[in-house]
Amino acid sequence: xxxxxxxxxxxxxxxxxxxxxxxxxxxxxxxxxxxxxxxxxxxxxxxxxxxxxxxxxxxxxxxxxxxxxxxxxxxxxxxxxxxxxxxxxxxxxxxxxxxxxxxxxxxxxxxx
Amino acid sequence: xxxxxxxxxxxxxxxxxxxxxxxxxxxxxxxxxxxxxxxxxxxxxxxxxxxxxxxxxxxxxxxxxxxxxxxxxxxxxxxxxxxxxxxxxxxxxxxxxxxxxxxxxxxxxxx
Numbered sequence: 761x762x763x764x765x766x767x768x769x770x771x772x773x774x775x776x777x778x779x780x781x782x783x784x785x786x787x788x789x790x791x792x793x794x795x796x797x798x799x800x801x802x803x804x805x806x807x808x809x810x811x812x813x814x815x816x817x818x819x820x821x822x823x824x825x826x827x828x829x830x831x832x833x834x835x836x837x838x839x840x841x842x843x844x845x846x847x848x849x850x851x852x853x854x855x856x857x858x859x860x861x862x863x864x865x866x867x868x869x870x871x872x
Numbered sequence: 873x874x875x876x877x878x879x880x881x882x883x884x885x886x887x888x889x890x891x892x893x894x895x896x897x898x899x900x901x902x903x904x905x906x907x908x909x910x911x912x913x914x915x916x917x918x919x920x921x922x923x924x925x926x927x928x929x930x931x932x933x934x935x936x937x938x939x940x941x942x943x944x945x946x947x948x949x950x951x952x953x954x955x956x957x958x959x960x961x962x963x964x965x966x967x968x969x970x971x972x973x974x975x976x977x978x979x980x981x982x983x
Contacts, residue, residue, distance in 0.1 A: 768912065793971060802876075802962055802974040803915075848914060858903050858922070859930075860972060862915040 762786040766849050766863035773871050778836040780866045782849030787830060789851040793860065794823065794834045797846040806834070806847075836868075844870045874899045876965050876975040884981045891950040893978050895963030903966040904946035905930075906938065908959040909977070915962060921946055953982045 763785045772778045784792070790811050795803040809816045809823045809832075816823045822835040836843055846865040853859040879894035897904065902923055907915040907930075917930030919938040927938050935957060939947045946965075950957055958981050964972040 764914075791971075795974075800881075800977075800979075802878075802976040803964075805971050805973065808971055850915075858966065859905075859917060859920065862907075864912055864914040 762851070762853060762861050764849055764851050764861050764863040766847075766866045768864060769867050769869070771869045771871060772839050774839060774841060776839055778834075778839045778843070778868055778870075780834045780836075780847050780849075780868065782832040782834075782863055784830050784832065784849075784851040784861070786851060786854045786861075787827070788854045791852045792823075792825060792832050793848075793850040794821075795848040795850065797848065797865070799845075803848060839868075839870050841870045841872065844868055874901070874965060874973040876963055876973055878961075878963050878975040878978050880978050881976060882979050882981075884983060885950075885953050886983055887954060889950075889953045889982075891953050891980070891982075893948040893950075893961055893963075893980070895946045895948070895965075895975055896944050897946075897965035897973075898944065899965065899967065900943060901965040901967045902943075903968075903972075904940065905964040905966070905972065906936075906946065906948045907962045907964065908932070909962055910959055918948065955982050958982045 793808040794806040820837045849863040850860040875898045905920040906918045921940045963975045966972040
């Protein structure tokens with residue numbers, strides 16, 4: 761079935777760049793999303809990319825999409841302690857753009 | 873901005889109880905969703921709704937039901953709560969061709 765995979769943990773030093781990676785299986789996914797979850801909170805939409813794009817930049821965030829390899833990445837420049845959170849990758853489900861398939865989430869820890 | 877409100881942040885119930893989780897959105901969105909979130913498993917879709925009185929099963933509907941009598945409100949019902957339904961429950965709303973927006977979640981414990 762359709763699947764989205766991400767590594768569970770990432771640690772970086774404050775001020776460095778963070779790169780969170782995600783792979784998905786459904787090549788017909790139209791939209792790909794990144795959400796952020798802070799402790800005890802719901803999911804906050806960070807950014808999303810349409811499948812006909814290969815890059816999107818929004819301030820410190822850069823999303824790269826390699827459609828051939830079905831690989832999505834989120835780069836956070838100048839990572840701050842406030843960026844510590846769980847980051848979820850999600851892909852729109854084939855045949856039903858209303859539904860999303862989520863990865864397991866990557867816990868980003870920013871070390872001082 | 874879209875506002876999705878879940879009625880409780882924390883809830884403790886007993887095994888066998890009927891449990892209602894409420895979700896309200898303020899943007900007249902057609903689509904609403906209920907997920908559960910468990911460590912290492914990400915979010916899994918329980919039920920969703922495209923419109924009033926309409927519902928569709930997601931990936932893990934067993935033990936749950938839903939109600940959507942009004943467009944702004946989508947309720948998740950645990951018919952007879954069991955300990956394996958202890959989890960974080962997240963509600964989301966979406967307008968056509970827009971991303972899903974989430975509430976703050978309800979952490980439910982079944983004792």
